[in-house]
Amino acid sequence: xxxxxxxxxxxxxxxxxxxxxxxxxxxxxxxxxxxxxxxxxxxxxxxxxxxxxxxxxxxxxxxxxxx
Numbered sequence: 568x569x570x571x572x573x574x575x576x577x578x579x580x581x582x583x584x585x586x587x588x589x590x591x592x593x594x595x596x597x598x599x600x601x602x603x604x605x606x607x608x609x610x611x612x613x614x615x616x617x618x619x620x621x622x623x624x625x626x627x628x629x630x631x632x633x634x
Contacts, residue, residue, distance in 0.1 A: 568601065568615040568616060568617055569615065569616060569617070569618075569619055570613065570614075570615055571600070571613070571614055571615070571616045571619040571622050571623075572611075572612070572613050573610075573611065573612045573613075573614075573622075573623070573626070574610070574611050575591075575609075575610030575611070575612075576610070577610075578608075578609065578610030579608045579609070579610065586610060586630070586634065587608075588605035588607075588608060588612075590633075591603075591605055591610065591612060592604075592605055592612070594626065594629045594630065594633065595612065595614050595622075595626065597629065598622065598625040598626060598629055599616065599617070599622075599625075600614035600615065600616045600622060601614065601615045601616070602614055602615045
């Protein structure tokens with residue numbers, strides 16, 4: 568597995584675009600990532616995945632669907 572690092576822009580800034588890090592880790596796990604870790608409430612994360620490129624696409628779709 569490869570290591571993927573994600574930096575979600577505009578998450579939890581000024582009370583807008585709220586996304587808890589618990590929810591983010593759960594979504595990452597649901598789309599097939601492992602060893603998911605987040606950094607404070609920033610939307611930044613690191614995880615292991617077979618395909619970082621597909622992870623980005625799947626994460627985008629999962630967040631849109633859920634929120």
